[in-house]
Amino acid sequence: MKKVLLLSDTHSFIDEQILKFVKQADEVWHAGDIGNLEVTDTLKKYKPLRAVYGNIDDKDARAEFPLDAKFMVEGVSVWITHIGGYPNKYNQRVREALKNDPPKLFICGHSHILKVQFDKKLNLLHLNPGAAGKHGFHQVRTMLRFELEKGDIKNLEIVELAKR
Numbered sequence: 001m002k003k004v005l006l007l008s009d010t011h012s013f014i015d016e017q018i019l020k021f022v023k024q025a026d027e028v029w030h031a032g033d034i035g036n037l038e039v040t041d042t043l044k045k046y047k048p049l050r051a052v053y054g055n056i057d058d059k060d061a062r063a064e065f066p067l068d069a070k071f072m073v074e075g076v077s078v079w080i081t082h083i084g085g086y087p088n089k090y091n092q093r094v095r096e097a098l099k100n101d102p103p104k105l106f107i108c109g110h111s112h113i114l115k116v117q118f119d120k121k122l123n124l125l126h127l128n129p130g131a132a133g134k135h136g137f138h139q140v141r142t143m144l145r146f147e148l149e150k151g152d153i154k155n156l157e158i159v160e161l162a163k164r
Helices: 016-022 038-046 059-064 092-100
Strands: 002-007 027-030 049-051 068-073 076-081 105-107 114-119 124-129 140-149 152-163
Touching: 002 016, 002 124, 016 038, 016 140, 016 152, 027 038, 038 049, 049 068, 076 092, 114 140, 114 152, 124 140
Parallel strands: 002 027, 027 049, 076 105, 105 124
Antiparallel strands: 002 140, 068 076, 114 124, 140 152
16 A cells, blocks of 8 residues: 655645645655756655646756656556546646556646546546646645555645645
8 A cells, every 4th residue: 555645736845734745655646847956855855756747837846746647556547647637637748648548547737726536438537636736827836745655646645734
């Protein structure tokens, strides 16, 4: 079993409130718009990190992290990208690949809107953790945490951090 903390859109911000949840996870996944790499360097001090770069990320983030991360954990296929869209409205860049070979778990960030949605057509779970940082229009900083075990996604929880 793996306990995963999923965050996105930190925009160079990390604090003890985020780190409290990092310490409880087995792995941390970041869905882009990292901002300053001090954020990911800090996360890596505590737990293994999987991350992608977002549209605001500079050449250093783009050199360290991919645009798309595709991998398997505990029998669950995962695809993380920053700009992915939503069921029935996927971004054109990912639409065909999703249709041809859908993962069990599709994760993106970008919108700063927390969303958990099951795509019945593609039989996948779509997650957007919202924004953990302070930059943007969102009112409450959010993340998601869940467990992966033997092909299942379990115990999904919304983490509300604080008003920004």
